[in-house]
Amino acid sequence: MIRQTPHINRWLVPLSGGHDSRIIVNTLYKLGIRNVVCYTYGTKGNEQSVLSKQVAEALGFEWHFVEYSEQKWDQLHREGVLDNYLHFAFNGVSTPHLQDIPAVYELIHQGVIKNGDVFVPGHSLDLLAGCWLESGDLIDMGKPGALQRATQKWVGIKEPEFVPLNAIEKVFNSADISPLHFQEYFNWQEFRAKFVVNSIRGYEFFGFESRLPYWDKELVDFWLAIAPQDKIGRKVLFDAEKKGILVHALTGIPYAGKTPEKSIVKTLLRRLLPERIKNIMLRISGYKVRMNEGLNQIYAMKAHTVKEMLEPLEDFPRHARPYLQKFIDRQPGQVNYNHLTAMYTVRKHMDLWKN
Known part of the structure:
Protein backbone atom coordinates (compact mmCIF):
# COMPACT_ATOMS: atom_id res chain seq x y z
CA MET A 1 0.00 0.00 0.00
CA ILE A 2 2.79 2.41 0.92
CA ARG A 3 4.86 1.56 -2.16
CA GLN A 4 1.87 1.94 -4.46
CA THR A 5 1.08 5.44 -3.18
CA PRO A 6 4.42 7.31 -3.28
CA HIS A 7 3.06 10.82 -3.77
CA ILE A 8 0.43 10.80 -1.05
CA ASN A 9 -0.09 13.93 1.02
CA ARG A 10 -1.38 12.34 4.25
CA TRP A 11 -3.08 9.14 5.40
CA LEU A 12 -6.57 9.74 6.82
CA VAL A 13 -7.70 7.09 9.30
CA PRO A 14 -11.29 6.95 10.61
CA LEU A 15 -10.18 5.81 14.05
CA SER A 16 -12.69 4.13 16.33
CA GLY A 17 -12.17 2.52 19.72
CA GLY A 18 -12.03 -0.96 18.19
CA HIS A 19 -9.32 -3.32 17.03
CA ASP A 20 -9.27 -2.93 13.24
CA SER A 21 -8.48 0.78 12.88
CA ARG A 22 -6.13 0.66 15.88
CA ILE A 23 -3.95 -1.92 14.15
CA ILE A 24 -3.91 0.35 11.07
CA VAL A 25 -2.44 3.31 12.99
CA ASN A 26 -0.21 0.98 15.01
CA THR A 27 1.29 -0.43 11.80
CA LEU A 28 1.75 2.98 10.20
CA TYR A 29 3.56 4.13 13.34
CA LYS A 30 5.82 1.04 13.39
CA LEU A 31 6.71 1.71 9.74
CA GLY A 32 7.89 5.20 10.67
CA ILE A 33 5.03 6.95 8.89
CA ARG A 34 4.02 10.16 10.65
CA ASN A 35 1.91 11.99 8.04
CA VAL A 36 -1.25 10.51 9.57
CA VAL A 37 -4.48 12.32 10.47
CA CYS A 38 -7.05 10.51 12.60
CA TYR A 39 -10.67 11.48 12.98
CA THR A 40 -13.79 10.18 14.64
CA TYR A 41 -17.38 11.33 15.06
CA GLY A 42 -20.70 10.80 16.76
CA THR A 43 -22.40 11.95 19.92
CA LYS A 44 -20.32 14.12 22.23
CA GLY A 45 -18.20 12.13 24.68
CA ASN A 46 -19.10 8.72 23.24
CA GLU A 47 -16.87 5.79 24.19
CA GLN A 48 -15.51 5.30 20.68
CA SER A 49 -14.33 8.90 20.40
CA VAL A 50 -12.75 8.96 23.87
CA LEU A 51 -10.63 5.89 23.11
CA SER A 52 -9.87 7.11 19.59
CA LYS A 53 -8.39 10.30 21.02
CA GLN A 54 -6.28 8.35 23.52
CA VAL A 55 -4.83 6.18 20.75
CA ALA A 56 -4.03 9.12 18.45
CA GLU A 57 -2.42 11.12 21.25
CA ALA A 58 -0.36 8.12 22.38
CA LEU A 59 1.13 7.90 18.87
CA GLY A 60 1.46 11.65 18.39
CA PHE A 61 -0.96 11.72 15.45
CA GLU A 62 -3.22 14.65 14.59
CA TRP A 63 -6.81 13.96 15.74
CA HIS A 64 -10.19 15.54 15.02
CA PHE A 65 -13.70 14.94 16.34
CA VAL A 66 -16.91 15.84 14.50
CA GLU A 67 -20.00 15.95 16.69
CA TYR A 68 -23.15 14.62 15.04
CA SER A 69 -26.61 16.06 15.63
CA GLU A 70 -30.08 15.86 14.14
CA GLN A 71 -29.59 19.40 12.81
CA LYS A 72 -26.41 18.47 10.89
CA TRP A 73 -28.08 15.48 9.26
CA ASP A 74 -31.09 17.62 8.41
CA GLN A 75 -28.83 20.21 6.77
CA LEU A 76 -27.32 17.53 4.53
CA HIS A 77 -30.83 16.41 3.59
CA ARG A 78 -31.94 19.96 2.77
CA GLU A 79 -28.82 20.68 0.71
CA GLY A 80 -29.41 17.51 -1.31
CA VAL A 81 -26.04 16.04 -0.30
CA LEU A 82 -27.48 12.81 1.10
CA ASP A 83 -29.88 12.15 -1.77
CA ASN A 84 -27.08 12.75 -4.28
CA TYR A 85 -24.82 10.39 -2.36
CA LEU A 86 -27.52 7.70 -2.13
CA HIS A 87 -27.85 7.79 -5.91
CA PHE A 88 -24.05 7.68 -6.30
CA ALA A 89 -23.52 4.72 -3.97
CA PHE A 90 -26.61 2.58 -4.65
CA ASN A 91 -26.11 1.31 -8.21
CA GLY A 92 -29.20 -0.86 -7.90
CA VAL A 93 -27.50 -3.41 -5.67
CA SER A 94 -25.69 -1.86 -2.66
CA THR A 95 -26.86 -0.28 0.58
CA PRO A 96 -25.28 3.20 0.81
CA HIS A 97 -23.09 3.62 3.89
CA LEU A 98 -23.79 7.04 5.42
CA GLN A 99 -21.77 6.85 8.61
CA ASP A 100 -18.75 8.93 7.55
CA ILE A 101 -20.52 11.43 5.30
CA PRO A 102 -21.09 14.33 7.77
CA ALA A 103 -17.58 13.98 9.19
CA VAL A 104 -15.86 14.02 5.80
CA TYR A 105 -18.12 16.84 4.60
CA GLU A 106 -17.33 19.00 7.65
CA LEU A 107 -13.59 18.28 7.72
CA ILE A 108 -13.31 19.21 4.04
CA HIS A 109 -15.08 22.52 4.67
CA GLN A 110 -12.85 23.18 7.69
CA GLY A 111 -9.76 22.67 5.55
CA VAL A 112 -8.60 19.67 7.58
CA ILE A 113 -8.89 17.26 4.65
CA LYS A 114 -6.79 18.41 1.70
CA ASN A 115 -6.15 17.40 -1.90
CA GLY A 116 -3.85 14.40 -2.12
CA ASP A 117 -4.98 12.87 1.16
CA VAL A 118 -5.92 9.17 1.06
CA PHE A 119 -8.36 7.41 3.39
CA VAL A 120 -7.41 4.14 5.11
CA PRO A 121 -10.42 2.61 6.90
CA GLY A 122 -10.09 -0.61 8.90
CA HIS A 123 -12.39 -2.78 6.76
CA SER A 124 -12.67 -5.82 7.23
CA LEU A 125 -10.26 -7.39 9.67
CA ASP A 126 -13.15 -8.44 11.88
CA LEU A 127 -14.47 -10.76 9.15
CA LEU A 128 -11.06 -12.18 8.21
CA ALA A 129 -10.09 -12.77 11.84
CA GLY A 130 -13.31 -14.65 12.65
CA CYS A 131 -15.45 -12.12 14.50
CA TRP A 132 -18.57 -13.25 12.65
CA LEU A 133 -17.88 -16.96 12.91
CA GLU A 134 -20.00 -19.01 15.31
CA SER A 135 -19.68 -22.65 16.24
CA GLY A 136 -22.98 -23.33 14.45
CA ASP A 137 -21.43 -22.11 11.20
CA LEU A 138 -18.92 -24.96 11.32
CA ILE A 139 -21.49 -27.76 11.37
CA ASP A 140 -21.85 -29.24 7.91
CA MET A 141 -25.62 -29.44 7.45
CA GLY A 142 -25.44 -29.66 3.69
CA LYS A 143 -26.87 -27.15 1.27
CA PRO A 144 -30.37 -26.92 2.87
CA GLY A 145 -28.89 -26.25 6.30
CA ALA A 146 -26.45 -23.67 4.95
CA LEU A 147 -29.26 -21.80 3.19
CA GLN A 148 -31.45 -21.90 6.28
CA ARG A 149 -28.67 -20.58 8.52
CA ALA A 150 -27.86 -17.72 6.13
CA THR A 151 -31.55 -16.83 6.06
CA GLN A 152 -31.74 -16.76 9.86
CA LYS A 153 -28.60 -14.62 10.19
CA TRP A 154 -29.10 -12.10 7.40
CA VAL A 155 -32.75 -11.81 6.39
CA GLY A 156 -35.03 -9.52 8.39
CA ILE A 157 -38.20 -10.90 6.83
CA LYS A 158 -39.67 -13.65 9.02
CA GLU A 159 -42.76 -14.60 7.00
CA PRO A 160 -41.71 -17.80 5.15
CA GLU A 161 -43.63 -16.98 1.98
CA PHE A 162 -41.72 -13.70 1.56
CA VAL A 163 -38.17 -14.86 2.42
CA PRO A 164 -35.95 -14.48 -0.71
CA LEU A 165 -34.69 -18.06 -0.50
CA ASN A 166 -34.26 -18.32 -4.27
CA ALA A 167 -31.88 -15.35 -4.25
CA ILE A 168 -29.81 -16.87 -1.44
CA GLU A 169 -29.71 -20.21 -3.24
CA LYS A 170 -28.51 -18.43 -6.38
CA VAL A 171 -25.57 -17.01 -4.39
CA PHE A 172 -24.80 -20.48 -3.07
CA ASN A 173 -24.92 -22.10 -6.51
CA SER A 174 -22.61 -19.48 -8.00
CA ALA A 175 -20.09 -19.80 -5.15
CA ASP A 176 -18.95 -23.35 -5.91
CA ILE A 177 -17.86 -23.90 -2.29
CA SER A 178 -18.58 -26.33 0.52
CA PRO A 179 -21.72 -25.65 2.61
CA LEU A 180 -19.32 -25.49 5.55
CA HIS A 181 -17.83 -22.25 4.22
CA PHE A 182 -21.02 -20.62 2.97
CA GLN A 183 -21.63 -18.35 5.98
CA GLU A 184 -18.30 -16.57 5.59
CA TYR A 185 -18.75 -16.47 1.82
CA PHE A 186 -22.22 -14.95 2.10
CA ASN A 187 -20.94 -12.34 4.58
CA TRP A 188 -18.14 -11.41 2.18
CA GLN A 189 -20.22 -11.44 -1.00
CA GLU A 190 -23.34 -9.70 0.29
CA PHE A 191 -22.66 -7.77 3.51
CA ARG A 192 -19.01 -6.77 2.97
CA ALA A 193 -19.01 -6.02 -0.74
CA LYS A 194 -22.45 -4.41 -0.87
CA PHE A 195 -22.39 -2.45 2.39
CA VAL A 196 -19.21 -2.28 4.49
CA VAL A 197 -16.62 -1.92 1.73
CA ASN A 198 -19.12 0.10 -0.28
CA SER A 199 -18.50 2.79 2.34
CA ILE A 200 -15.42 3.91 0.38
CA ARG A 201 -17.88 5.34 -2.14
CA GLY A 202 -18.34 8.08 0.46
CA TYR A 203 -14.73 9.14 -0.03
CA GLU A 204 -15.03 8.87 -3.82
CA PHE A 205 -18.17 11.01 -3.68
CA PHE A 206 -16.03 13.89 -2.40
CA GLY A 207 -13.22 13.19 -4.88
CA PHE A 208 -10.78 11.26 -2.67
CA GLU A 209 -9.02 7.92 -2.97
CA SER A 210 -8.88 5.19 -0.35
CA ARG A 211 -6.94 2.01 0.39
CA LEU A 212 -8.08 -1.24 2.03
CA PRO A 213 -4.91 -2.86 3.43
CA TYR A 214 -6.76 -5.75 5.07
CA TRP A 215 -7.89 -6.94 1.64
CA ASP A 216 -4.30 -7.34 0.43
CA LYS A 217 -4.15 -10.81 -1.15
CA GLU A 218 -1.18 -11.93 0.94
CA LEU A 219 -3.01 -11.02 4.15
CA VAL A 220 -6.26 -12.65 3.01
CA ASP A 221 -4.36 -15.83 2.12
CA PHE A 222 -2.83 -15.82 5.62
CA TRP A 223 -6.24 -15.76 7.30
CA LEU A 224 -7.64 -18.36 4.90
CA ALA A 225 -4.84 -20.72 5.94
CA ILE A 226 -5.98 -20.66 9.58
CA ALA A 227 -8.46 -23.34 10.60
CA PRO A 228 -11.95 -21.82 11.05
CA GLN A 229 -12.34 -23.24 14.56
CA ASP A 230 -9.19 -21.37 15.61
CA LYS A 231 -10.66 -18.06 14.42
CA ILE A 232 -13.91 -18.16 16.41
CA GLY A 233 -13.98 -15.17 18.75
CA ARG A 234 -10.95 -13.71 16.89
CA LYS A 235 -8.72 -15.89 19.06
CA VAL A 236 -5.63 -15.66 16.82
CA LEU A 237 -5.92 -11.88 16.51
CA PHE A 238 -6.39 -11.30 20.23
CA ASP A 239 -3.48 -13.63 21.06
CA ALA A 240 -1.28 -11.66 18.64
CA GLU A 241 -2.24 -8.39 20.33
CA LYS A 242 -1.29 -9.84 23.71
CA LYS A 243 2.02 -11.13 22.38
CA GLY A 244 3.32 -7.82 21.14
CA ILE A 245 2.08 -6.64 17.75
CA LEU A 246 1.04 -3.35 19.39
CA VAL A 247 3.60 -0.68 20.25
CA HIS A 248 4.08 -0.15 23.97
CA ALA A 249 2.21 3.18 23.99
CA LEU A 250 -1.04 1.41 23.01
CA THR A 251 -0.92 -1.64 25.27
CA GLY A 252 -2.73 0.02 28.18
CA ILE A 253 -5.61 1.53 26.20
CA PRO A 254 -8.80 -0.58 26.37
CA TYR A 255 -11.11 -1.34 23.47
CA ALA A 256 -14.68 -0.23 22.96
CA GLY A 257 -17.58 -2.35 21.92
CA LYS A 258 -18.12 -4.83 24.72
CA THR A 259 -21.75 -5.83 24.42
CA PRO A 260 -23.69 -5.07 27.62
CA GLU A 261 -25.74 -7.87 29.11
CA LYS A 262 -29.24 -7.86 27.71
CA SER A 263 -32.20 -7.57 30.01
CA ASN A 292 -22.18 5.99 19.76
CA GLU A 293 -22.11 7.44 16.27
CA GLY A 294 -25.54 9.09 16.62
CA LEU A 295 -26.80 7.30 13.53
CA ASN A 296 -30.34 7.20 14.90
CA GLN A 297 -30.32 10.93 14.01
CA ILE A 298 -29.96 10.47 10.24
Whole structure:
Protein backbone atom coordinates (compact mmCIF):
# COMPACT_ATOMS: atom_id res chain seq x y z
CA MET A 1 0.00 0.00 0.00
CA ILE A 2 2.79 2.41 0.92
CA ARG A 3 4.86 1.56 -2.16
CA GLN A 4 1.87 1.94 -4.46
CA THR A 5 1.08 5.44 -3.18
CA PRO A 6 4.42 7.31 -3.28
CA HIS A 7 3.06 10.82 -3.77
CA ILE A 8 0.43 10.80 -1.05
CA ASN A 9 -0.09 13.93 1.02
CA ARG A 10 -1.38 12.34 4.25
CA TRP A 11 -3.08 9.14 5.40
CA LEU A 12 -6.57 9.74 6.82
CA VAL A 13 -7.70 7.09 9.30
CA PRO A 14 -11.29 6.95 10.61
CA LEU A 15 -10.18 5.81 14.05
CA SER A 16 -12.69 4.13 16.33
CA GLY A 17 -12.17 2.52 19.72
CA GLY A 18 -12.03 -0.96 18.19
CA HIS A 19 -9.32 -3.32 17.03
CA ASP A 20 -9.27 -2.93 13.24
CA SER A 21 -8.48 0.78 12.88
CA ARG A 22 -6.13 0.66 15.88
CA ILE A 23 -3.95 -1.92 14.15
CA ILE A 24 -3.91 0.35 11.07
CA VAL A 25 -2.44 3.31 12.99
CA ASN A 26 -0.21 0.98 15.01
CA THR A 27 1.29 -0.43 11.80
CA LEU A 28 1.75 2.98 10.20
CA TYR A 29 3.56 4.13 13.34
CA LYS A 30 5.82 1.04 13.39
CA LEU A 31 6.71 1.71 9.74
CA GLY A 32 7.89 5.20 10.67
CA ILE A 33 5.03 6.95 8.89
CA ARG A 34 4.02 10.16 10.65
CA ASN A 35 1.91 11.99 8.04
CA VAL A 36 -1.25 10.51 9.57
CA VAL A 37 -4.48 12.32 10.47
CA CYS A 38 -7.05 10.51 12.60
CA TYR A 39 -10.67 11.48 12.98
CA THR A 40 -13.79 10.18 14.64
CA TYR A 41 -17.38 11.33 15.06
CA GLY A 42 -20.70 10.80 16.76
CA THR A 43 -22.40 11.95 19.92
CA LYS A 44 -20.32 14.12 22.23
CA GLY A 45 -18.20 12.13 24.68
CA ASN A 46 -19.10 8.72 23.24
CA GLU A 47 -16.87 5.79 24.19
CA GLN A 48 -15.51 5.30 20.68
CA SER A 49 -14.33 8.90 20.40
CA VAL A 50 -12.75 8.96 23.87
CA LEU A 51 -10.63 5.89 23.11
CA SER A 52 -9.87 7.11 19.59
CA LYS A 53 -8.39 10.30 21.02
CA GLN A 54 -6.28 8.35 23.52
CA VAL A 55 -4.83 6.18 20.75
CA ALA A 56 -4.03 9.12 18.45
CA GLU A 57 -2.42 11.12 21.25
CA ALA A 58 -0.36 8.12 22.38
CA LEU A 59 1.13 7.90 18.87
CA GLY A 60 1.46 11.65 18.39
CA PHE A 61 -0.96 11.72 15.45
CA GLU A 62 -3.22 14.65 14.59
CA TRP A 63 -6.81 13.96 15.74
CA HIS A 64 -10.19 15.54 15.02
CA PHE A 65 -13.70 14.94 16.34
CA VAL A 66 -16.91 15.84 14.50
CA GLU A 67 -20.00 15.95 16.69
CA TYR A 68 -23.15 14.62 15.04
CA SER A 69 -26.61 16.06 15.63
CA GLU A 70 -30.08 15.86 14.14
CA GLN A 71 -29.59 19.40 12.81
CA LYS A 72 -26.41 18.47 10.89
CA TRP A 73 -28.08 15.48 9.26
CA ASP A 74 -31.09 17.62 8.41
CA GLN A 75 -28.83 20.21 6.77
CA LEU A 76 -27.32 17.53 4.53
CA HIS A 77 -30.83 16.41 3.59
CA ARG A 78 -31.94 19.96 2.77
CA GLU A 79 -28.82 20.68 0.71
CA GLY A 80 -29.41 17.51 -1.31
CA VAL A 81 -26.04 16.04 -0.30
CA LEU A 82 -27.48 12.81 1.10
CA ASP A 83 -29.88 12.15 -1.77
CA ASN A 84 -27.08 12.75 -4.28
CA TYR A 85 -24.82 10.39 -2.36
CA LEU A 86 -27.52 7.70 -2.13
CA HIS A 87 -27.85 7.79 -5.91
CA PHE A 88 -24.05 7.68 -6.30
CA ALA A 89 -23.52 4.72 -3.97
CA PHE A 90 -26.61 2.58 -4.65
CA ASN A 91 -26.11 1.31 -8.21
CA GLY A 92 -29.20 -0.86 -7.90
CA VAL A 93 -27.50 -3.41 -5.67
CA SER A 94 -25.69 -1.86 -2.66
CA THR A 95 -26.86 -0.28 0.58
CA PRO A 96 -25.28 3.20 0.81
CA HIS A 97 -23.09 3.62 3.89
CA LEU A 98 -23.79 7.04 5.42
CA GLN A 99 -21.77 6.85 8.61
CA ASP A 100 -18.75 8.93 7.55
CA ILE A 101 -20.52 11.43 5.30
CA PRO A 102 -21.09 14.33 7.77
CA ALA A 103 -17.58 13.98 9.19
CA VAL A 104 -15.86 14.02 5.80
CA TYR A 105 -18.12 16.84 4.60
CA GLU A 106 -17.33 19.00 7.65
CA LEU A 107 -13.59 18.28 7.72
CA ILE A 108 -13.31 19.21 4.04
CA HIS A 109 -15.08 22.52 4.67
CA GLN A 110 -12.85 23.18 7.69
CA GLY A 111 -9.76 22.67 5.55
CA VAL A 112 -8.60 19.67 7.58
CA ILE A 113 -8.89 17.26 4.65
CA LYS A 114 -6.79 18.41 1.70
CA ASN A 115 -6.15 17.40 -1.90
CA GLY A 116 -3.85 14.40 -2.12
CA ASP A 117 -4.98 12.87 1.16
CA VAL A 118 -5.92 9.17 1.06
CA PHE A 119 -8.36 7.41 3.39
CA VAL A 120 -7.41 4.14 5.11
CA PRO A 121 -10.42 2.61 6.90
CA GLY A 122 -10.09 -0.61 8.90
CA HIS A 123 -12.39 -2.78 6.76
CA SER A 124 -12.67 -5.82 7.23
CA LEU A 125 -10.26 -7.39 9.67
CA ASP A 126 -13.15 -8.44 11.88
CA LEU A 127 -14.47 -10.76 9.15
CA LEU A 128 -11.06 -12.18 8.21
CA ALA A 129 -10.09 -12.77 11.84
CA GLY A 130 -13.31 -14.65 12.65
CA CYS A 131 -15.45 -12.12 14.50
CA TRP A 132 -18.57 -13.25 12.65
CA LEU A 133 -17.88 -16.96 12.91
CA GLU A 134 -20.00 -19.01 15.31
CA SER A 135 -19.68 -22.65 16.24
CA GLY A 136 -22.98 -23.33 14.45
CA ASP A 137 -21.43 -22.11 11.20
CA LEU A 138 -18.92 -24.96 11.32
CA ILE A 139 -21.49 -27.76 11.37
CA ASP A 140 -21.85 -29.24 7.91
CA MET A 141 -25.62 -29.44 7.45
CA GLY A 142 -25.44 -29.66 3.69
CA LYS A 143 -26.87 -27.15 1.27
CA PRO A 144 -30.37 -26.92 2.87
CA GLY A 145 -28.89 -26.25 6.30
CA ALA A 146 -26.45 -23.67 4.95
CA LEU A 147 -29.26 -21.80 3.19
CA GLN A 148 -31.45 -21.90 6.28
CA ARG A 149 -28.67 -20.58 8.52
CA ALA A 150 -27.86 -17.72 6.13
CA THR A 151 -31.55 -16.83 6.06
CA GLN A 152 -31.74 -16.76 9.86
CA LYS A 153 -28.60 -14.62 10.19
CA TRP A 154 -29.10 -12.10 7.40
CA VAL A 155 -32.75 -11.81 6.39
CA GLY A 156 -35.03 -9.52 8.39
CA ILE A 157 -38.20 -10.90 6.83
CA LYS A 158 -39.67 -13.65 9.02
CA GLU A 159 -42.76 -14.60 7.00
CA PRO A 160 -41.71 -17.80 5.15
CA GLU A 161 -43.63 -16.98 1.98
CA PHE A 162 -41.72 -13.70 1.56
CA VAL A 163 -38.17 -14.86 2.42
CA PRO A 164 -35.95 -14.48 -0.71
CA LEU A 165 -34.69 -18.06 -0.50
CA ASN A 166 -34.26 -18.32 -4.27
CA ALA A 167 -31.88 -15.35 -4.25
CA ILE A 168 -29.81 -16.87 -1.44
CA GLU A 169 -29.71 -20.21 -3.24
CA LYS A 170 -28.51 -18.43 -6.38
CA VAL A 171 -25.57 -17.01 -4.39
CA PHE A 172 -24.80 -20.48 -3.07
CA ASN A 173 -24.92 -22.10 -6.51
CA SER A 174 -22.61 -19.48 -8.00
CA ALA A 175 -20.09 -19.80 -5.15
CA ASP A 176 -18.95 -23.35 -5.91
CA ILE A 177 -17.86 -23.90 -2.29
CA SER A 178 -18.58 -26.33 0.52
CA PRO A 179 -21.72 -25.65 2.61
CA LEU A 180 -19.32 -25.49 5.55
CA HIS A 181 -17.83 -22.25 4.22
CA PHE A 182 -21.02 -20.62 2.97
CA GLN A 183 -21.63 -18.35 5.98
CA GLU A 184 -18.30 -16.57 5.59
CA TYR A 185 -18.75 -16.47 1.82
CA PHE A 186 -22.22 -14.95 2.10
CA ASN A 187 -20.94 -12.34 4.58
CA TRP A 188 -18.14 -11.41 2.18
CA GLN A 189 -20.22 -11.44 -1.00
CA GLU A 190 -23.34 -9.70 0.29
CA PHE A 191 -22.66 -7.77 3.51
CA ARG A 192 -19.01 -6.77 2.97
CA ALA A 193 -19.01 -6.02 -0.74
CA LYS A 194 -22.45 -4.41 -0.87
CA PHE A 195 -22.39 -2.45 2.39
CA VAL A 196 -19.21 -2.28 4.49
CA VAL A 197 -16.62 -1.92 1.73
CA ASN A 198 -19.12 0.10 -0.28
CA SER A 199 -18.50 2.79 2.34
CA ILE A 200 -15.42 3.91 0.38
CA ARG A 201 -17.88 5.34 -2.14
CA GLY A 202 -18.34 8.08 0.46
CA TYR A 203 -14.73 9.14 -0.03
CA GLU A 204 -15.03 8.87 -3.82
CA PHE A 205 -18.17 11.01 -3.68
CA PHE A 206 -16.03 13.89 -2.40
CA GLY A 207 -13.22 13.19 -4.88
CA PHE A 208 -10.78 11.26 -2.67
CA GLU A 209 -9.02 7.92 -2.97
CA SER A 210 -8.88 5.19 -0.35
CA ARG A 211 -6.94 2.01 0.39
CA LEU A 212 -8.08 -1.24 2.03
CA PRO A 213 -4.91 -2.86 3.43
CA TYR A 214 -6.76 -5.75 5.07
CA TRP A 215 -7.89 -6.94 1.64
CA ASP A 216 -4.30 -7.34 0.43
CA LYS A 217 -4.15 -10.81 -1.15
CA GLU A 218 -1.18 -11.93 0.94
CA LEU A 219 -3.01 -11.02 4.15
CA VAL A 220 -6.26 -12.65 3.01
CA ASP A 221 -4.36 -15.83 2.12
CA PHE A 222 -2.83 -15.82 5.62
CA TRP A 223 -6.24 -15.76 7.30
CA LEU A 224 -7.64 -18.36 4.90
CA ALA A 225 -4.84 -20.72 5.94
CA ILE A 226 -5.98 -20.66 9.58
CA ALA A 227 -8.46 -23.34 10.60
CA PRO A 228 -11.95 -21.82 11.05
CA GLN A 229 -12.34 -23.24 14.56
CA ASP A 230 -9.19 -21.37 15.61
CA LYS A 231 -10.66 -18.06 14.42
CA ILE A 232 -13.91 -18.16 16.41
CA GLY A 233 -13.98 -15.17 18.75
CA ARG A 234 -10.95 -13.71 16.89
CA LYS A 235 -8.72 -15.89 19.06
CA VAL A 236 -5.63 -15.66 16.82
CA LEU A 237 -5.92 -11.88 16.51
CA PHE A 238 -6.39 -11.30 20.23
CA ASP A 239 -3.48 -13.63 21.06
CA ALA A 240 -1.28 -11.66 18.64
CA GLU A 241 -2.24 -8.39 20.33
CA LYS A 242 -1.29 -9.84 23.71
CA LYS A 243 2.02 -11.13 22.38
CA GLY A 244 3.32 -7.82 21.14
CA ILE A 245 2.08 -6.64 17.75
CA LEU A 246 1.04 -3.35 19.39
CA VAL A 247 3.60 -0.68 20.25
CA HIS A 248 4.08 -0.15 23.97
CA ALA A 249 2.21 3.18 23.99
CA LEU A 250 -1.04 1.41 23.01
CA THR A 251 -0.92 -1.64 25.27
CA GLY A 252 -2.73 0.02 28.18
CA ILE A 253 -5.61 1.53 26.20
CA PRO A 254 -8.80 -0.58 26.37
CA TYR A 255 -11.11 -1.34 23.47
CA ALA A 256 -14.68 -0.23 22.96
CA GLY A 257 -17.58 -2.35 21.92
CA LYS A 258 -18.12 -4.83 24.72
CA THR A 259 -21.75 -5.83 24.42
CA PRO A 260 -23.69 -5.07 27.62
CA GLU A 261 -25.74 -7.87 29.11
CA LYS A 262 -29.24 -7.86 27.71
CA SER A 263 -32.20 -7.57 30.01
CA ILE A 264 -34.14 -10.84 30.02
CA VAL A 265 -37.39 -8.93 30.50
CA LYS A 266 -36.72 -6.62 27.53
CA THR A 267 -35.73 -9.56 25.34
CA LEU A 268 -38.94 -11.42 26.17
CA LEU A 269 -41.06 -8.33 25.55
CA ARG A 270 -39.48 -7.82 22.12
CA ARG A 271 -40.28 -11.41 21.19
CA LEU A 272 -43.78 -11.67 22.63
CA LEU A 273 -45.39 -8.27 22.16
CA PRO A 274 -47.30 -7.72 18.90
CA GLU A 275 -45.74 -5.11 16.60
CA ARG A 276 -48.80 -2.88 16.99
CA ILE A 277 -48.31 -2.73 20.78
CA LYS A 278 -44.56 -2.15 20.40
CA ASN A 279 -45.19 0.75 18.05
CA ILE A 280 -47.65 2.36 20.47
CA MET A 281 -45.14 2.03 23.33
CA LEU A 282 -42.38 3.55 21.19
CA ARG A 283 -44.56 6.50 20.21
CA ILE A 284 -45.47 7.19 23.84
CA SER A 285 -41.92 6.82 25.15
CA GLY A 286 -40.17 8.66 22.30
CA TYR A 287 -37.38 6.10 22.62
CA LYS A 288 -34.63 6.30 20.00
CA VAL A 289 -32.04 3.72 19.01
CA ARG A 290 -28.90 4.65 20.94
CA MET A 291 -25.63 4.56 19.04
CA ASN A 292 -22.18 5.99 19.76
CA GLU A 293 -22.11 7.44 16.27
CA GLY A 294 -25.54 9.09 16.62
CA LEU A 295 -26.80 7.30 13.53
CA ASN A 296 -30.34 7.20 14.90
CA GLN A 297 -30.32 10.93 14.01
CA ILE A 298 -29.96 10.47 10.24
CA TYR A 299 -33.66 10.72 9.41
CA ALA A 300 -34.92 12.10 12.73
CA MET A 301 -36.00 15.43 11.21
CA LYS A 302 -36.87 14.02 7.79
CA ALA A 303 -40.39 12.94 8.75
CA HIS A 304 -42.61 12.26 11.76
CA THR A 305 -43.02 8.58 10.88
CA VAL A 306 -41.40 5.99 8.66
CA LYS A 307 -44.62 5.80 6.67
CA GLU A 308 -44.35 9.50 5.85
CA MET A 309 -40.81 8.90 4.53
CA LEU A 310 -41.69 5.92 2.35
CA GLU A 311 -45.24 6.36 1.08
CA PRO A 312 -46.92 5.43 -1.14
CA LEU A 313 -46.17 1.97 0.22
CA GLU A 314 -48.07 0.39 -2.67
CA ASP A 315 -45.07 1.13 -4.90
CA PHE A 316 -42.91 -1.37 -3.01
CA PRO A 317 -42.77 -5.00 -4.21
CA ARG A 318 -45.41 -7.19 -2.62
CA HIS A 319 -42.85 -9.38 -0.83
CA ALA A 320 -41.30 -6.31 0.87
CA ARG A 321 -44.51 -4.87 2.33
CA PRO A 322 -44.79 -7.21 5.36
CA TYR A 323 -41.27 -6.14 6.32
CA LEU A 324 -42.18 -2.44 5.98
CA GLN A 325 -45.38 -2.92 7.94
CA LYS A 326 -43.44 -3.50 11.16
CA PHE A 327 -41.88 -0.04 11.03
CA ILE A 328 -44.28 2.34 9.31
CA ASP A 329 -45.82 3.79 12.49
CA ARG A 330 -42.50 4.35 14.24
CA GLN A 331 -40.47 7.53 14.29
CA PRO A 332 -37.39 7.35 12.02
CA GLY A 333 -35.06 7.45 15.03
CA GLN A 334 -36.68 4.28 16.38
CA VAL A 335 -35.63 2.07 13.46
CA ASN A 336 -32.26 0.53 12.65
CA TYR A 337 -30.62 3.10 10.39
CA ASN A 338 -29.25 0.50 7.94
CA HIS A 339 -32.72 -0.94 7.36
CA LEU A 340 -34.19 2.53 6.98
CA THR A 341 -31.46 3.62 4.56
CA ALA A 342 -32.14 0.59 2.37
CA MET A 343 -35.88 1.32 2.32
CA TYR A 344 -35.42 5.06 1.76
CA THR A 345 -32.93 4.47 -1.07
CA VAL A 346 -35.37 2.18 -2.86
CA ARG A 347 -38.11 4.78 -2.36
CA LYS A 348 -35.98 7.56 -3.91
CA HIS A 349 -35.08 5.42 -6.90
CA MET A 350 -38.68 4.38 -7.47
CA ASP A 351 -39.46 8.10 -7.66
CA LEU A 352 -36.70 8.54 -10.26
CA TRP A 353 -38.00 5.63 -12.32
CA LYS A 354 -41.49 7.13 -12.26
CA ASN A 355 -40.15 10.34 -13.73
